Amino acid sequence: METKVNKEQLEEKRVILKGIPSAERVHPKLIRLGNGKYILPPNLKYSNGVYYDFDTTNTSFLVCCKDLKNAGVKYNYFMLALYDPELYGVDPFDPTLDDYMIQKTLTECYRNPWYYLRECSRIPVAGGKSVPFRLNRAMCAVIWLFLMGIDTYVTIARQIGKTTAVVAILLWVYIFGNSNSQFLFLHIDKPRASKNLQDLKSQMDCLPSYMQQYQKIDYETGKTIKGKNNVNSMENAFNGNSIITKGQPDNAENAANLGRGLSQPIQFFDEFEFIRFNDEILSVAGPSFITISRTSKENNAIYGRIFSSTAGNLDTNAGQAAMKLWNERIDWYEGMYDEYFKHGESYLKEIIQRKSSVKVVYVEYPYYLLGKDDDWYYAMSSAINDKMRFRREILLQRLHGSSESPYDQEDIDAIYNLRRKPIETHVIFGGYTLEIYKKINPKNVYFLGIDVSDGYGQDSTVIVATDPYNDNEVVATLASPFMPTHEQPKVITFLASKYFRRGPINIERNKATALLDTLMNTPLKNRIYYTSNAEDTEGKEVMDRKGHLVRQAQIRKGYGVITSTKTRPKMFELLEYYVRDFKHAFVSEQLIHELQSLIIKNGVIKARQGEHDDYIMAFLMNLYVYHYGKRLHMYGFQKGKPQSASTNEYNYTNMTKEERDIHYSQLPEEIKMQFPKPQDLGDYKRKEYGKYLQAKKQYAGRYNTGGNDNDDVFNETDINIRLNEDITEDNINMQGYNVPSGFMNSMYDKDDEE
Template sequence: MVRQQQVAAPRTVYYQFETSNKSFLEMHYYLKAIGIQRNAFHLILFDADLRGVNPRDPNLNQIMKAKILRECMINYWYFIREVVRIPEQGGAIGDGKPYGLHRGNLAMNFGFILNWNMFVELPRQFGKSIGACIYYLWVYNFGTTNSEIMFMNKKQEDSKLNLQRVKDIRSALPRFLRMNEIQKSDGTFAPKKDAAVSMTNDNTKNTIKAMPGARSKANATSLGRGCTQPLQWYDEYAFTLHNKTIYMSATPAFSTASANAKKNNKPYGILITTTPGDLTTEEGENAFNTKNLATPFNEAFYDYSIEKLNELLAVNTSSSFFYIRFTYKQLGRGKEYFKEMVIALEKDWPTIRREVLLEWTTASDNSPFTKQDLDAVKALIREPITTLPLLNGMFFIDIYKPMDVVTMRWPPIIGVDVAGGYQQDSSAITIVDSKSTDVIACLNCNYISLPDLAKVIYQLVIQYMPNAIVNIERNGIGHGVLQTLVKTKIKRNLYYEYKEKILEERFRGNTINKRTGTVKCFGYDNTAKTRGEILMPILRDRMDNYKSKFISPIIYEELCTLEVKKNGRIEHCDKGHDDQIFSYLAALYVWYEGKDLMERFGLQKEALTTDKDDTIEDAIQEDYELVDCNIYGTEDNDVLEESKEFFGSKVGSKSYTQFLEEQMDENMRAEEAIRRDPRGRQAWANYKHLDATQYNEGGLYTIPNQMFYMDYDGDAPKPKDNLQAQFDAIQDLR
């Protein structure tokens, strides 16, 4: 007898566009407007019979209640969209306001359902703690069985407060979903009384524990070893004493528990929520380091497959966490919210910077700049207008302003500071407009490998900036990146200098005969002399006269960490970094110190406009040196053919200008689509603080679909792209 294998029928999925929760519809229109293809995943519904059904209707029959219960068990999005209510002070008992979805808690919830370890920063009053409590309530009642959830905070009273929030939200659920009643001796049912520091579900056998704080390192070690839960929440982590000791002690037990949950296809993961802490404390410094090591979240991830997201996380060998951060402006609030917070916090600016502006204070004690200078730079920085995915979306570069990079007179300058991918330093790229010397783009990553960094530079030049000038420090680790790129078609884009070098030494008795010659050297030497006599004076000049050109928030943050050491050298403080600054200075080194830039790279330097609208004429006259050296030889034709092959390949290529033009075309199409839909028009107007009745008169800025959508087909094998194949071949060259 032959048994026929049973094949499970595919599950039909619906989208509940008729939901009464407007925040979920608004988020759908927002995601669609910014080019996200999978823009309705949070509206998912498995049982079509629940369309138009209010799960809180007291007149529901038993069949419909069973359907709602089943949907809650398999569909977390339905639970938070249709069922949950958040109790309000003075509101009706057993009721509350619906779950308000915004960009921040959408990212959190996306991470929850994927069992991510997350480090989350949101401003005050945006519900990061409430969002966590609701998720853990869903897990507790519906998402798993025989499991434990840990609540940790700076002290047990705060952990108990979060536990009470879970209980209050449970009390606001429909009675048939609370799962907290026990049968009395007379056959009636009554709510079960939970302990102050824990709660247990008799149906699912799940438990939530509010853990105490640690009084000492020994106590922290003991406390951590007892954390055997597959779901762990560290709230206000930057203020929890001995947080590193607790976390390190808890990790082995968590690893075992989470592996068991994963094997059974149940929820697991670590959540860290906090506001920026005090970096003068051990707990604040540890939280800061944990944040910096994590993989930054990007909304493009919504379109990634599970396999690609796992690949993305695997690239970061320093951390298993995703870092989610949204400012109050990114969450749709404006000046009124900020004024309200300033008044509520009684103009306590250190608290405002932490709780509202999400600033980690890393200022040095002996800064080379005045507070007025740094405040002026801060007032002039801006958020990126978009992000550009590189290496198939594995890395992202922030773009701050558009630029015509194909104009031969002003090629962009790409400065690169190379690190080894260790947590102490990051590899950084800063792109500068060679006409105005404004910063136009920045990339900063502390886990990118040297081969991947070389590929990122290569892709930037080949696909977006074909006439760019690339300057990389040639001493130290940067030498390896140069050695890779000098063998590729972008060799002609690499900045170089001619140096007098000793080519040969011969000993004749007591004398040494040296033969010298002029050698072409790619990159620049970042030596102590170069830093002290060239780079730091450039930085000082930029601070004095060109504050408006820094633009990038990360450059500002690093400027705040610079200090004058006892030996007079300017470096970052112990808890700071200067990688982005030195990539910025590498780009400016070309502009200020480069020779024969017009002849070599087609760069025509002009006068710069200072902050005071005065002009400083730069010395355009350059020193010319006759060197008997064939710079390009016969490689031009080969490079041209290779470029044609690349631009015609399946990977696709475009200049930065073409990229921006396509973006503008997408803007227009998206705007027209939104204008035709009343709900979309109202949603976007709310996000942009516009009057919906005046909406058709204003412009709308959106990001094109190709910025976010990666052509990646789930389980299907992904063909090796042309860029990867070329670099694989590069590694075999000698």
């Protein structure tokens, strides 16, 4: 990453170059061909104007590169970047470096923060020594996002280098990245904030002497100019950067005053979930930070906020307030790397903006993905010796100190330990992330539970796919607090066409009237779960238009799953049943988080104040339909039979009369009533097929409220779709009733013409 560097600052920093001119120098590992070209050693790669050093002595960067590659990231080697190949194999700490190579090293550091972290950054350890900075996947993501001006929120286990890595990248910005910028270090109290500042100074003390910027020489007067340096603040004598420290406020008024003073382009909130009035601070500081960050961006300077924290206590005001920011986040996924390199920074920021109202990316990795093993786990357990602290600080669980949960804590713990990361993430329509936890077979039957919102950022529209043949285990989720109502049918249609082609769609009816009305005018209508609360009108002939409209309204009321005083208790009884006996079904981290946040108050189970239950309700839609739903065979699901029984094609050409009777009985009544009970194939004539088509056309005009009686709304394509034939992505139509493919064709003899 190349940043704009103040020319006067460079002039002050310049050293007088002495030694052999560049063209005459001989690099021990490079062969210069002239015109800036080289014959490279095997482990120095070149791509798109940048070299990549696979021979670095800092093996943590190589391990991180390998981990990303194993995770499927294509552009996994960016942290090995090297702009100047003549620095390949050069040790910045070599005391024999001449001024020429020193200047080259400084120039590379100005241009390339990854080189600085990889080759120059040192971390002090006990005994007065220092070790190279160690990179892991979590802090690689945080640094990468921060350098693009994207606010990040990171939670990883203690003692894995979270604060150390944040301080290391901020030290690079302090020395090389910016000029005339102020940094803020905010912590639970002033001494801890000052401790982070001291850690930064200690890291600077470990740098080569030519990089330390405590003082400079005024070449005109010959005097030494020192920057301000005390316990609570420091200044850079070369570039005008400064760092100040703050502790948490004592009351809301002081929090507002503190927020109004936060006009720094670089802000570091450490242990954010334990800082009192953190929501008030951010609310007041928001406009100032937006203004200063916009100015920094125009000047091509580094800007951004980093929030780091141990998982908080949800019974404290600070923990609850922090959830306001945490709940509006977008979760980090490593596919962002490739999205950036493929589509650019603007594309990635647009996704973040659509998914998060606060534009904050949340980065969380379990300890076992950051190089720690079971021995470390047990050692930390012994050292902490406090179950609640261990769960927060090592297992990253946000907990209530005195739980009001309706479920046993042991059950919740077991479910939490069974959570999984998605095996794939697919971005749909540029802003909605489908998280897939289990390989999807489009031929299989899945239940889609949907809880919708208005798209204004309060609640989320959540779609949860479950496998009814595997204890209703969560297969995939998609959620967005900003999905507008006009895009909801499009997203559902796409998912039901490409990923989940079979099975009922269980939409929570209470808030989804407009969505249901839209979907009922599509082929997807016949996959929406329907309860025939209008059966008393099914057989009545209504001739006048008013009666017809009344009947249609009664029919529409049957679509979706109603949440009422009658059904809601049943739903939460099912949830308790699954918490107790099917712990492996939850899988999704966000679903489990909402499960942890449920409380029981006055006999009613609901989300704790400031929390949500959107994932829970979408999940419950599927459980309720699975256990209480009627006529589920209409949607291709046969309870008690293996998935293969619903997936495999059946040979209908040699079907017996009894078999045809069985399949006929499984048809919906409104279709069955349109034609007579099947007989032997030889008894059917072509005219019977004509009657069938006519009946179908009448059915379509009768129930497709968006159609016209004279429209040819039930053509051959529609029939194929309704008979569950293959669906193309170009024609985003959904299956209708899950009648087995070929069944209707078995009811007449195509070759038997009059």
